[in-house]
Amino acid sequence: MSSQQQNHNADLQEKFTLLMRGLGTRTVQYQQNVAASLGLYNNDYISVDILREKGPITAGELSKLTGLATGSVTALIDRLEKIGYVRRQNDPGDRRKVIIVPEYENKEEVYNTYIPLHDAMIELASSYTEEELAFISQFLGKASSVLEDQIQRLSSASNQTSSS
Amino acid sequence: MSSQQQNHNADLQEKFTLLMRGLGTRTVQYQQNVAASLGLYNNDYISVDILREKGPITAGELSKLTGLATGSVTALIDRLEKIGYVRRQNDPGDRRKVIIVPEYENKEEVYNTYIPLHDAMIELASSYTEEELAFISQFLGKASSVLEDQIQRLSSASNQTSSS
Numbered sequence: 537m538s539s540q541q542q543n544h545n546a547d548l549q550e551k552f553t554l555l556m557r558g559l560g561t562r563t564v565q566y567q568q569n570v571a572a573s574l575g576l577y578n579n580d581y582i583s584v585d586i587l588r589e590k591g592p593i594t595a596g597e598l599s600k601l602t603g604l605a606t607g608s609v610t611a612l613i614d615r616l617e618k619i620g621y622v623r624r625q626n627d628p629g630d631r632r633k634v635i636i637v638p639e640y641e642n643k644e645e646v647y648n649t650y651i652p653l654h655d656a657m658i659e660l661a662s663s664y665t666e667e668e669l670a671f672i673s674q675f676l677g678k679a680s681s682v683l684e685d686q687i688q689r690l691s692s693a694s695n696q697t698s699s700s
Numbered sequence: 701m702s703s704q705q706q707n708h709n710a711d712l713q714e715k716f717t718l719l720m721r722g723l724g725t726r727t728v729q730y731q732q733n734v735a736a737s738l739g740l741y742n743n744d745y746i747s748v749d750i751l752r753e754k755g756p757i758t759a760g761e762l763s764k765l766t767g768l769a770t771g772s773v774t775a776l777i778d779r780l781e782k783i784g785y786v787r788r789q790n791d792p793g794d795r796r797k798v799i800i801v802p803e804y805e806n807k808e809e810v811y812n813t814y815i816p817l818h819d820a821m822i823e824l825a826s827s828y829t830e831e832e833l834a835f836i837s838q839f840l841g842k843a844s845s846v847l848e849d850q851i852q853r854l855s856s857a858s859n860q861t862s863s864s
Contacts, residue, residue: 544830545826545830548825548830548833548834548837549822549825549826549833550822551837552821552825552833552836552837552840553818553821553822553825555837555840555841555844556821556840557753558753558840558844559727559840559843559844559847560727560730560731561749561750561753562844562847562848562851563723563724563727563728563847564727564728564731564746564749565746565750565765565766565767565847565851566724566847566850566851566854567724567728568743568746568766568767568768569767569850569851569854569855570854571767572767572768572854573767573854573857578742578743579732579742582728582729582732585725585728586725586729589721589722589725601729602729602732603729603732603733603735603736603737604732604736652850652853653846653847653850654717656846656849656850657716657717657720657843657846658713658714658717660842660843660846661712661713661716661717662709662713666708666709666712668835669712669713669716670712671832671835672716672836672839673712673715673716673719675836676716676719676720676722676723677719678824679723679821679824680719680722680723680726682817682820682821682824683723683726683727683729683730683817684726685820686730686733686816686817686820687726687729687730687733689816690730690733690734690736690737691733693737
């Protein structure tokens with residue numbers, strides 16, 4: 537490979553990281569706007585979204601995933617429980633544990649907020665062939681894994697700091 | 701196209717929207733963990749990230765992009781100015797306007813926080829051919845546009861509510 541070709545590749549790779557970062561910023565902004573339109577604090581909404589994906593988890597796990605202090609998470613769960621978005625219940629597998637169960641998927645206002653994005657993403661998806669979409673989906677899974685690793689790294693680094 | 705084939709495509713498209721949503725949740729979690737590791741509030745950090753991408757903007761524009769109330773944004777800018785992440789200055793193009801200028805890119809701790817993600821993304825990028833990476837990059841641009849449209853929609857909907 538010529539050095540010119542290598543430079544070109546490096547440019548493409550840098551461009552790719554900028555595009556990923558741009559997509560990330562927009563994702564975060566979108567979430568903030570959804571939260572605002574539902575009248576929720578950002579952190580509250582993000583926790584709701586994490587619960588939706590992970591299913592019932594403990595307050596400690598939620599604290600780790602959000603990067604929020606335990607006290608903040610307790611107050612946050614109180615607020616969400618009050619408006620019926622989550623409920624606390626004893627873990628059926630371990631009665632000493634309390635888990636947070638998401639309850640909001642049936643809330644019409646939450647569902648309605650997501651429809652336009654969902655429809656727009658389906659429209660984008662349908663502009664690709666089956667093969668292309670499978671390739672993009674595989675890429676999205678890999679990009680998610682990269683982020684997951686980074687979250688773990690940051691989360692364990694902050695645990696080490698707080699226990700030292 | 702057979703109805704079985706159509707179902708298969710619809711499945712792939714739904715799977716794609718779930719993967720996008722999963723990537724989105726991880727992006728938001730990653731940002732939260734970065735904010736926590738820097739000792740910043742989430743909203744503060746997200747605003748810093750928006751400023752990094754958009755360049756200097758007014759407090760009003762930042763309020764719109766973040767979905768935060770004007771008062772919250774004022775307090776947020778105060779906090780960021782205090783730690784030297786941003787500064788307020790008169791807009792050179794319109795002296796009546798005050799713009800918020802990002803100042804944090806030279807901060808070593810911010811730079812260092814991003815290096816591992818950047819390196820991991822470059823590694824992911826280098827696993828693709830030039831042609832594949834160009835295709836993925838094009839897709840990322842389109843996905844960003846979809847989100848941008850949704851942010852605009854939500855932001856103008858909430859403006860209509862607050863002005864009615």
